[in-house]
Structures are given as structure tokens and as C-alpha cells.
Amino acid sequence: ERGRWALIGEAPGAEEDQQGEAFVGMAGQLLDQMLASMGWHRSTDLFIANVVKCRPPGNRNPSAAECAACASYLHAQLKLLNPRAVLILGRIAAQQLLGLQASIAALRGKPQQLTIGDGHAAMVVPALVSYHPAYLLRNPEEKAKAWEDLNQFAQLLNAASPVA
Ligand code: URA
Numbered sequence: 266e267r268g269r270w271a272l273i274g275e276a277p278g279a280e281e282d283q284q285g286e287a288f289v290g291m292a293g294q295l296l297d298q299m300l301a302s303m304g305w306h307r308s309t310d311l312f313i314a315n316v317v318k319c320r321p322p323g324n325r326n327p328s329a330a331e332c333a334a335c336a337s338y339l340h341a342q343l344k345l346l347n348p349r350a351v352l353i354l355g356r357i358a359a360q361q362l363l364g365l366q367a368s369i370a371a372l373r374g375k376p377q378q379l380t381i382g383d384g385h386a387a388m389v390v391p392a393l394v395s396y397h398p399a400y401l402l403r404n405p406e407e408k409a410k411a412w413e414d415l416n417q418f419a420q421l422l423n424a425a426s427p428v429a
Pocket of ligand 1: 274275276277278281286287288289290292293315399
């Protein structure tokens with residue numbers, strides 16, 4: 266069915282913590298606009314989650330230990346969803362999920378593979394990395410690249426789910 270893809274961010278901010286939903290603050294509003302430009306809406310087309318499930322104090326970057334503590338929760342969510350493809354937003358989420366140390370510039374623009382779970386039950390899902398919308402709010406000149414990423418992701422999604 267149409268909606269089976271996942272978008273993974275970093276961690277809830279203040280508004281997200283209050284409302285219990287991912288990407289509802291300023292970055293989330295930009296994200297919704299970006300999704301709308303592709304004809305996507307969060308309530309029908311995709312599942313949104315964060316790598317870290319609680320807001321890090323003072324909005325600092327989550328630590329590796331905090332990411333690790335939440336990993337089984339996120340992997341359980343992704344296992345249930347069984348997404349056709351995953352779009353990972355921002356360096357922290359990408360490095361954590363893919364187990365790579367590269368910069369966002371090096372991670373984006375090329376096909377990645379996300380392993381969900383481990384052992385015989387592991388699933389490998391095609392993934393792409395793009396800029397975090399909070400970064401795009403601070404660096405609007407990078408929006409063109411994020412737009413390229415979304416279009417590349419749409420192609421990946423089509424390839425992963427041929428229209429019947
Ligand atoms: N930034 C994120 O990475 N996730 C959210 O839910 C909100 C802001």
C-alpha cells in the first residue's frame with residue numbers, strides 16, 4: 266500500500282516533547298512543506314520517528330549511549346512497519362543508524378542500506394540520507410540539495426514498489 270515508508274529524525278525538541286509527536290515545531294513545519302512539495306502528507310504517506318525518544322537536556326545532540334538506549338525501540342517500530350525505503354534526516358541520525366562516521370555531505374546523494382534488527386531476523390532496507398530541516402532553516406541555500414534528495418528518494422520508492 267501507498268504509505269509504507271519511514272522518515273527518521275534525531276530527537277524530539279520542546280514542542281515534540283510536549284505534544285508527543287515528531288516534527289511539530291519549526292523544523293516540522295518546514296518538513297511538512299517539503300513533503301507537500303512532493304505530494305506527500307505525514308498522515309497518509311509515511312511514518313515519522315526519531316532515533317532518540319526523549320528530548321536531550323537543553324537540546325544538545327544525543328550521545329551515542331542515548332541513541333543505543335533507544336535503538337531497540339526504533340528497530341521494533343521499523344520491523345512492524347516493514348518500510349519499502351527509509352529517509353534519514355541529519356548527520357546524527359544517519360551516523361547512528363548506518364554505523365558510519367562520514368559527514369552529511371558524504372552520506373547524502375548515494376544509496377545506503379539500513380539493517381533493521383539483527384541475526385537471522387535482520388531486514389535490509391534501501392535508505393537515503395538528507396539534510397535535517399532544522400539545518401535547512403539555518404542554511405536555506407542548501408534547500409536545493411534537499412529537493413534533489415527528495416526527488417532521488419521518490420525514485421527509490423518507485424523502484425522499491427512498482428505501481429501495480
Ligand atoms: N528534530 C528531530 O530530529 N525530530 C523531531 O521530532 C523534531 C525536531
